[in-house]
Structure formats: structure tokens, C-alpha cells
Amino acid sequence: MKLKYLSLISALAASAASAQTPAATPAKPGTADDVIKLSEFTVSSERATGYRAQSAITATGFGSNIIDTPVMINVLTGEFVQDVGGSLQSEVLRYVPGVITNPNYESYINIRGFSGLQSYRNGQYRRQLYSTWGMDRIEVIKGSSSIFFGLVRPGGVVNYITKKATFGTQGGDARVTFGSWDFKKAELNYNYGLDKVAFRVGVGGIDAGGWRADDFKKEHYLGGAMTWQVFPDGLLTVDLETVRRVNQDRESAAVLRSNSRYLGNANAIASGLAPRAWLNANGYASAPTFDIFAPVFGGGDPYGSGVTMGKETYSFYQSYTADLEYTQKIGDSLVYQLQGNFAIDDFEILRSIGGDQEPFADGTVRFRFGNFANYRDSYNFDNKLTYRFAFANTQHTVSLGQESQRVNQDTPGWFDTQGRFQDGRYGAFAVWNPKTQPLRNAAQERAASSETWNIYRRRAEKQVGYYIGLQSEFFDGKLRTIIGTRRNEYERVSYYDRTVTNPEIATPKTKADTPMYGFLVKFTPTLSGFATYSESLEPALGADADGRGLDPVEGSGYDIGLKASLLDGRLAGSVALYGVKRDNIASRDSAREVATARQPWFIYGDTEESQGVELDLSYNPQQNWQIMIAYSHATKAETTRSTVPARVGLPLAAFPKDVIQIWTKYDVQSGALKGWSFGGGIRDSSAVPFVADQNLVVKMDAYTTVDALVQYRFKLGERDVAAQLNVKNILDEEYREGSFGGFGDPRNFLLSLSTKF
Numbered sequence: 001m002k003l004k005y006l007s008l009i010s011a012l013a014a015s016a017a018s019a020q021t022p023a024a025t026p027a028k029p030g031t032a033d034d035v036i037k038l039s040e041f042t043v044s045s046e047r048a049t050g051y052r053a054q055s056a057i058t059a060t061g062f063g064s065n066i067i068d069t070p071v072m073i074n075v076l077t078g079e080f081v082q083d084v085g086g087s088l089q090s091e092v093l094r095y096v097p098g099v100i101t102n103p104n105y106e107s108y109i110n111i112r113g114f115s116g117l118q119s120y121r122n123g124q125y126r127r128q129l130y131s132t133w134g135m136d137r138i139e140v141i142k143g144s145s146s147i148f149f150g151l152v153r154p155g156g157v158v159n160y161i162t163k164k165a166t167f168g169t170q171g172g173d174a175r176v177t178f179g180s181w182d183f184k185k186a187e188l189n190y191n192y193g194l195d196k197v198a199f200r201v202g203v204g205g206i207d208a209g210g211w212r213a214d215d216f217k218k219e220h221y222l223g224g225a226m227t228w229q230v231f232p233d234g235l236l237t238v239d240l241e242t243v244r245r246v247n248q249d250r251e252s253a254a255v256l257r258s259n260s261r262y263l264g265n266a267n268a269i270a271s272g273l274a275p276r277a278w279l280n281a282n283g284y285a286s287a288p289t290f291d292i293f294a295p296v297f298g299g300g301d302p303y304g305s306g307v308t309m310g311k312e313t314y315s316f317y318q319s320y321t322a323d324l325e326y327t328q329k330i331g332d333s334l335v336y337q338l339q340g341n342f343a344i345d346d347f348e349i350l351r352s353i354g355g356d357q358e359p360f361a362d363g364t365v366r367f368r369f370g371n372f373a374n375y376r377d378s379y380n381f382d383n384k385l386t387y388r389f390a391f392a393n394t395q396h397t398v399s400l401g402q403e404s405q406r407v408n409q410d411t412p413g414w415f416d417t418q419g420r421f422q423d424g425r426y427g428a429f430a431v432w433n434p435k436t437q438p439l440r441n442a443a444q445e446r447a448a449s450s451e452t453w454n455i456y457r458r459r460a461e462k463q464v465g466y467y468i469g470l471q472s473e474f475f476d477g478k479l480r481t482i483i484g485t486r487r488n489e490y491e492r493v494s495y496y497d498r499t500v501t502n503p504e505i506a507t508p509k510t511k512a513d514t515p516m517y518g519f520l521v522k523f524t525p526t527l528s529g530f531a532t533y534s535e536s537l538e539p540a541l542g543a544d545a546d547g548r549g550l551d552p553v554e555g556s557g558y559d560i561g562l563k564a565s566l567l568d569g570r571l572a573g574s575v576a577l578y579g580v581k582r583d584n585i586a587s588r589d590s591a592r593e594v595a596t597a598r599q600p601w602f603i604y605g606d607t608e609e610s611q612g613v614e615l616d617l618s619y620n621p622q623q624n625w626q627i628m629i630a631y632s633h634a635t636k637a638e639t640t641r642s643t644v645p646a647r648v649g650l651p652l653a654a655f656p657k658d659v660i661q662i663w664t665k666y667d668v669q670s671g672a673l674k675g676w677s678f679g680g681g682i683r684d685s686s687a688v689p690f691v692a693d694q695n696l697v698v699k700m701d702a703y704t705t706v707d708a709l710v711q712y713r714f715k716l717g718e719r720d721v722a723a724q725l726n727v728k729n730i731l732d733e734e735y736r737e738g739s740f741g742g743f744g745d746p747r748n749f750l751l752s753l754s755t756k757f
Contacts (some may be wrong), residue, residue, distance in 0.1 A: 035332045036388050038235055040064075042164065051080045051626050051665075052572075052618065056139050057161075067563050070482060070518035070530035072142035072576050074616060078163075081135050083665060083679065083709055085177075085726035085750045087185065087206060089119070089130035089138065089160055094683060095661045096140050097614045097630035098156075098578075100654060102738030103745065106130050111155035112142065112557075112580050113610035113637045113655040115739045118152060120159040122239060122323050124341045124380060125405075129243045129319045133221040134189065134202045136163045142614070143532060143557045143578065154536045154555030154580050155610070162239060165198035165227040166191055173756045180748035181215070183208040196229040210248065211746055213439075214311035217247040233329035241321045248308055249315040249351040257290035257690075257698050258359050268361035275358065276594060276695075289594070289695040293741075294359045305734065305743040307434065309352040309369075312442035318346040333388045341380040348373040350442050358594070364433045369445040371453075372424040375410040395473040399484075407461040412453040419501040421547075426451050429597065456497045459504075461539070464489040469516070482518040487511070488537050490552065502547040510552050512537045526565050533558045540586060545598045550586045557581070573617035573629075581609045587639075587647070590695050607641035608652060608692075610634060624667040626679075632659050639692060646694040654700070654739040656688040665709065677711035680730075690741045703735035705744070719755055726750040 041057070053075035056066055066073060074096045086092045090101035093109065100110035107128050108115045119130055142156040172190030177183070187204035206219040223241040230236050259275050261284060262268045268278050276289050324340045353370030360366065384401035413423040426449040432440055469484030489511050494504040518532035534557060540550030561576030586602040593599040612634040619627045637652040665679030683705050690698040708727040713720065732747040 036329060036335050036386065038233065038327060038329055038335075041327050041335065041337065042235075042237075051077055051628060053077055053137065067528065067565050067572070068477070068480060068520065068522075070480065070520035070532050072532075072559050072561070072574065072578070072614070074140040074142070076138040076140075078136045080663075081132055081138070083711075083724075084663075084681075084707075085709070085724065085728070085752065086132055089132060089135070089158070092132070092138060093140070093158065095628065095630060095663050095681060097616050097632040097659070097661065098142065098612075099140065099158075100656070100659075100738060102740050103742040105738070105740050105742070108739055109158060110655055110739060111140070111153070111157075112578060112612070113634065113652040114153050114155035114580065114582060114608070115654065116153050118155075118157045120157060121241075121321065122161055123159060123339075124321070124323060124343065125378070126319075126321075126343075127345050127376060128317050128347060129245060129345075130160070131219065131221065131243060131245075133187065133204050133243065134162045134223050134241075136161050142576075143534060143559050143580070152536055153538050153553075154534075154557040154582060162223070162225070162241075163189065163200060163202075164237065164239075165193060165200040165225045167193045167195060167198050167227065167229070169193045169198075171757055173754060175752055175754040177750055177752040179208075179750040181209040181211055183748075183750065187221075193227075198227045200225040211748070212248065212306045212308050214308050214313075215248045216311075217245070219243065219245040219247075230326075231328070235327045237323075237325045237327075239321075239323040241319070243317070243319050245315075245317045247315055248311075249313045249349050256294040256359050256365065257696065258292055258294035258361075259284075259287065259290060260292050261287065262361050263292070263294055263359065263363075265361055272360075274360065274366070274594070276591070278361070288697040289590070291697050293698055293736075294363075308439075309367075310439040310442050313351045313369075314349065315351075316346075316348045318344075320344040335386045337382075337384040337386070339380070339382045339384075341378070343376075343378050345374070345376040347375070350446065352440075352442075360431070362433075363435055364431050366429050366431055367440075368427040368429050369440070369442050369449075370424060371426050371446055373412050373453075376407065378405060378407040380405045393474075393476075395477075397471045399467070399469045399471075401465075401467050403463075403465040403467075405461075405463045407459075407463075409459040409461070411457045411459070413455050413457060414451040414453060415455045415498065415500070416451075419499075420545075421455060421457055421496060421500045421502060422451070423457070424453065455500070457504075458495045459492060460495065461492045462490070463539075478522045480520045480522075482516065482532075485513055485515045487513055490537070490539050492539070492549070494543075500547075502545070504543040504547040505549050507539070507549045510537070510539070512552075512554070520563075528563050529561070530563065531558070531560045542586070542600065542602075544600055544602050545596075550602065551584055551604075553585055554583045555581065570620040571617070572619075573615070575613065575615045577611075577613050579609070579611045581607065583607050587642075587692065590693050603642065603644050603647065605641075605643045606639055606647065609636060609638065609640050610652060610655070611636040624669050626665050628661075628663045630659075630661040633657065644694075647692075650692045650694060651689050653692040654688055654690065654737070654741075656685045656702075658684075658686040660684045675713045677713075678709070680706065680708040680727075682706050685735075685737070690736075691739070698741070700736040700741060703733050703737075704731070705733050705735065706730045716755070719757065721753065721755045724750075724752040724754070726752075 055064055056073050056075050076092055081092050084092050088106050090106045093099050093101050098112050102108045138160045140158050170192050174188045177185040185206045189202040191200045202223040204221040208217045221243050226238045228236045262275050271278055279287050321343045326338045328336045350371050352367045358366050382403040387398045389396055411423055413421050416422050426446045465488050467486035471482045473480050491509040492507040514535040516534035520528050520530040522528045536555040538553045543549045557580040559576045559578050563574040565572040585606040586604050587606050589601040589603045592601040615631040617629040634657045637655050639647050639650045642648050661683050663681035667677045668674055685703055687699050687702040690700055708730050710725045712723045727749055729747050735744050737744055
């Protein structure tokens with residue numbers, strides 16, 4: 001599952017917000033430009049000016065101009081990451097067209113209608129902890145490009161790249177931030193670079209409260225990197241990192257839903273029946289179980305946005321990551337890359353589970369607490385050869401690679417009276433009235449339960465990929481093509497430390513070939529058209545309550561569009577029509593889950609499709625004024641086939657039809673306000689269904705949020721200092737977003753001071 005190796009398309013990509021460099025004059029075959037340079041295989045902020053990225057590396061594994069590649073990619077630079085003032089990657093991605101994030105759960109990113117764990121760090125798959133520590137840039141690849149990424153979702157993937165150690169410089173930077181709800185953050189980075197070896201170290205921490213009851217967050221970061229020029233044409237890089245976070249589990253906060261005919265109805269209250277049972281008994285068998293968010297908390301907090309399930313609920317994350325890469329140039333035209341990665345993810349939560357979504361007619365809530373954990377260790381080993389050559393009047397770059405990954409995931413659970421493995425759901429269902437009763441004590445609920453962690457399940461996964469890609473230039477670079485294919489192999493087996501009656505069925509070894517084809521035509525040096533088609537394979541890692549594993553999902557996608565770089569590169573961007581399709585999907589069967597009080601259950605064999613248009617523009621009216629504009633419009637986003645007829649036509653969950661994102665920044669360069677910068681952003685989203693389920697037709701309302709940015713650069717003694725004020729959600733809009741229906745943060749302030757030394 002890797003991004004970094006991606007061979008052939010690295011350059012293939014970049015989209016509007018990032019493609020702002022004037023089109024380069026095509027290199028002539030046989031010139032010095034044919035020589036491969038080691039610098040093409042690394043990425044740094046030197047390739048960007050302000051918010052502008054000149055090249056991308058994620059798609060192909062080597063840097064190339066964004067405007068000249070037939071793949072949609074958005075690049076967000078380190079300066080943009082700092083200006084947005086986000087501590088999480090999700091806060092930055094909100095300004096990328098076609099991308100929807102989750103306020104409550106950072107890992108699930110929705111790209112072109114399909115959400116899931118699809119983010120990487122330095123090309124290595126990452127499950128959680130997408131913080132902005134040491135982040136140099138973010139690259140978003142759109143469409144199904146699994147020839148380079150392995151087993152992925154066809155909507156796209158996200159890869160963030162950390163700062164690397166650089167030669168010949170010594171110095172660092174420091175930043176402290178204070179904000180609303182007692183937010184405190186500090187970060188320090190230092191680089192020590194000699195002629196042929198360099199080191200970078202970074203440390204940081206967050207200690208914060210929050211606007212919800214009992215909200216808190218504590219996070220610690222330690223990272224380091226080394227770059228060593230072992231030989232004149234050999235480069236070794238090592239990147240190490242650990243992040244630890246403990247915070248209030250926001251999934252416990254107010255995802256309550258009900259039916260408008262049922263909630264507050266005196267007859268329904270008197271019956272004591274649950275929503276589905278009452279609706280069936282009163283002639284509403286075809287009505288959805290939930291059609292509104294339920295205002296069970298009352299008062300000035302009608303939707304429960306500020307309520308959690310008590311201070312004992314929490315999420316705990318700990319990660320350890322070690323990346324190693326060696327790049328060796330062999331002659332002028334051949335480069336060999338060896339990459340390795342070892343990672344550990346330790347994850348545990350204690351929260352309400354399941355019941356906080358089903359209020360009774362009188363406002364009481366049926367719920368239970370869950371204690372769930374995962375321990376994941378993964379090993380990656382990859383090899384890649386990149387060869388560049390000229391033939392007649394054409395140029396070509398061939399990438400040939402092998403990737404392998406092994407993942408072990410340990411999950412503790414309890415052994416129930418029927419001999420089944422249950423993955424950490426403590427306590428029987430209980431009824432609680434949040435209006436009149438104090439919050440339940442999660443720790444006491446867990447202690448009182450007869451269920452304990454007395455059994456472990458290990459899921460062992462193996463993934464292997466072999467790929468070849470060819471990127472070519474014809475007619476002096478006026479026609480550029482990419483073609484390639486990947487062989488994917490995947491298998492998974494589950495083990496238990498005692499015999500269970502519901503073991504997961506071993507996943508048959510899956511093999512599939514996923515091709516990719518693309519071309520780009522330069523109509524003029526500043527305007528080009530492109531088209532890309534590719535296929536993907538993604539393993540479905542879940543299993544139902546009886547242990548039946550999920551079959552892999554097959555995906556495909558296309559992009560057809562234009563890229564431009566006008567006005568000497570000051571106006572650049574792209575527009576694309578896209579289509580994405582996923583077959584053989586297993587969708588949650590909520591009706592069966594409610595009826596059996598067990599989960600998960602699935603409906604098998606669904607097909608989902610999304611189609612639409614994305615526009616991404618970057619404009620510099622003046623050298624000191626930057627404007628980014630993004631717009632996405634979905635013309636189709638629904639379930640197109642299902643074994644349950646009622647599901648056909650259901651819209652995709654949490655994917656708005658229309659979203660507009662604008663960000664701007666103006667630097668004052670003269671006069672009384674010299675040294676000041678002013679800017680901010682607007683996001684406008686249409687209303688959207690909360691989840692793709694015929695029994696759950698709740699909608700999240702349309703919303704508009706506005707953010708503001710003020711910066712001031714000044715001298716403190718001999719040192720350059722920058723002060724930055726971010727005001728987020730300045731209009732204090734109450735809104736929900738993402739596939740978990742979580743509330744976004746209300747108005748809040750962040751004040752940062754930073755310096756370099």
C-alpha cells in the first residue's frame with residue numbers, strides 16, 4: 001500500500017491549486033536534460049513559492065511539472081499549512097475540491113464521494129495521527145491510480161511529506177500557539193547540515209481543553225531525520241517519528257437521530273417501543289427509522305453538540321514510524337531505489353457505543369459503553385528502477401517496481417457465553433435520560449460489566465505488488481502519455497488464542513491486474529488537455545458478527561479535463577470531469593443490527609458511482625496577493641446496484657452536491673502597514689444526507705463558514721519574528737460535516753508567535 005514508490009506518475013499530477021508554474025519548454029532528446037538527477041526523487045519547500053507548487057512527487061516517485069502530467073493532483077504547501085493554522089491535516093484539506101473531512105474522526109477522508117482510511121505519510125500507509133507536525137506539504141492524487149499506490153480506493157489518496165534534513169545549513173524554527181478553550185501548543189525544529197550529512201530533529205506538544213463538556217486533548221511529538229550522501233550519486237535518508245495522543249472521544253458526542261412522527265409523540269411515549277417497532281405497529285412500516293437529528297438534550301444546546309458521555313471516555317493513540325530510503329544513480333539514465341518502513345499503531349477507546357443514536361420518544365437514550373483496542377505493526381520492503389532514454393525524436397521514462405507489505409493487527413475482546421469472539425463492547429444496553437440524569441460514568445460501567453478482555457484475535461495480512469509504467473513525450477513534448485499495469489496479490493488470515501464459534505473465514509488469496517492509461521496534449525505552451533483511466537483493487541478488512549470476511553472491492557475511474565498556466569503563470573489551474581465506480585461493496589445492514597442487538601451485519605454486492613466536475617484555480621493579481629478558488633459539483637453520487645432494491649438510488653453518504661472553497665492572502669509591502677498580511681477563507685457546502693441507508697434519511701444542513709487570518713512580521717532585537725492570528729468560523733456557524741455527522745468547532749481564536757534561528 002505505498003505511495004512513495006509510485007513510479008511513473010509522480011509528476012503526473014497536480015491540480016489547480018498547485019499548478020501555477022508556466023509551462024516549461026519541452027526538452028529535446030539527447031540533451032543534458034535527459035540526465036536523471038537525484039534531486040528529482042526528493043521533495044522540499046524549495047519547489048514552492050508561497051502557495052504555489054511547481055512539481056509533485058507522490059504520483060510517480062520523481063518530481064515533474066504539474067501542468068505537464070495527465071493526472072489530477074492538488075498540492076498544499078507548507079506555507080499554506082501554517083497559514084490555515086491547523087493542528088490536524090483534516091483542517092488543511094478542507095480547501096481541496098472534492099475532499100470532505102470529518103470533524104470528529106480525522107482518519108476518514110472522503111474523496112469524490114468515497115471515504116475511508118486513505119492517507120499516507122512519506123508514501124507509507126498511515127492509519128491515524130494525521131497531525132501537522134513537521135509537515136512540508138500535502139499532495140492529493142485524484143482518481144483511481146492503484147498502479148502506483150497498490151490497494152486503494154478509486155476516489156483518490158492523500159500523501160503528506162515531512163521536512164527533510166538539508167545539507168550545508170544550521171538553524172531551526174520555533175513556534176508557540178495559544179487559543180480558545182485553553183489551547184496551548186509548542187513546536188521546535190532544528191537542522192544541522194554538513195556537506196554530505198545532515199540531521200533534523202523536531203519536538204512538540206499540545207495541551208488543550210475544548211468547547212464540549214469534559215473535552216481535552218494532550219499530544220506529544222518527537223521526530224528526526226537524517227540525509228547522508230553516501231556516494232556522489234548515492235543518497236540515504238532515514239525518518240523517525242513517534243506521536244502520542246489522548247483526548248476526549250468525540251464520537252461519543254451527539255450523533256442522536258430519531259423519526260419526526262415518533263419523537264415527543266404522547267402515544268409513542270406511552271408505548272415504550274423503540275422507533276422501528278412503533279413505526280411498524282402504527283402503519284409506518286415504509287417510513288425510515290430516522291429522519292431527523294433528535295434534540296434530546298434541550299436548552300441552549302438543542303442538538304447535544306456540546307455534550308459528551310463523561311470525562312472518563314477517551315481515545316488513546318500511540319504511533320512509532322521508521323522510514324528508510326536509499327537512492328542510487330547508475331550512470332546518467334538509471335536510478336535504483338530501495339525503501340523500507342516499520343510502523344506500530346497502538347489504539348484504544350472507551351466510549352458510548354451504538355445506543356447514542358437511538359433516542360426513545362420521550363428523549364431517553366438506549367446506550368452501552370464500549371472498550372475497544374487495536375495494536376498494529378506493519379513491515380514494508382520495496383524496490384524500484386527508473387530508466388530514462390531517448391528514441392528517435394521521443395523521450396521515455398520507464399519505472400519497474402516491486403512492493404511488499406505485511407501487517408499484523410491484534411484486537412483484544414471477550415469470550416461470550418456462546419463461545420463467540422466479541423471485540424470489546426462492554427455492558428448491556430441501558431436507558432438514560434440526558435435531560436434529567438447525570439452523565440453515566442464510563443469507568444464504573446466498564447468495571448461493573450461481567451465482560452473482560454480475555455481473548456485476542458490476530459489478523460495477518462500480506463500484500464504484494466509488481467508494476468511497470470512508461471511515461472513518454474512525443475512531438476517535442478506536445479503529446480505526453482502514460483501507460484502501465486500492476487499485479488496485486490492480497491491475502492488475510494485470522495488467528496485466536498482460544499477456540500471460538502465465530503472465527504473469521506480466511507480471505508482467499510486475491511489476485512488482480514489493474515491497468516492505467518493517460519495522455520496529455522499541449523494545445524499551446526500554456527494550455528493542455530488530458531484524459532486518464534485506471535482501475536483499482538481494495539481489500540475490505542472487516543468481517544460480520546459471525547466471522548464472514550468481506551470480499552475485495554473493484555474500482556475504476558476516469559478524468560477528462562484542461563490545465564492552464566496563463567499570465568506568466570499568475571493564473572493557473574485545472575478543470576476536470578470525473579467518474580468513479582466501486583463494485584462488490586458490503587454496506588452496513590442497520591435494520592438487522594437493531595433487530596439482533598449485534599453488529600456488524602452487511603448487505604453484500606452493492607455498486608456505487610460518483611460523477612462530477614472539479615475546478616481548481618490559483619491567481620496572483622499581484623506578486624504579494626494570492627487567491628485560491630476551488631469548486632466541486634457532483635452530477636451523480638449514488639448506489640446504482642444492490643441486492644436490496646430499496647437501496648438503489650440512495651445518495652452517497654456525507655458527499656455534498658456543491659462545495660465552494662476560497663482562500664486569499666494579501667501581504668502589505670509598503671506604507672504604514674508594511675509587514676502586515678491579511679487573508680482568510682470561505683467554505684460553502686450544500687445540504688447532504690448523513691448516511692447511505694434507506695432506514696436513515698437524516699440530512700446535514702447546508703452551511704457557510706468564514707475564517708480570518710492576520711499576520712505581522714517584525715524585528716525583536718536581531719531576530720525576525722512573526723505573529724499570526726487565526727479566527728476560525730468567525731460567524732459562529734453551527735454545522736455538521738463528514739460521514740459521522742460530527743459538529744464542527746464554533747468560533748475560536750489562535751494566536752501564534754514564531755521565529756527562525
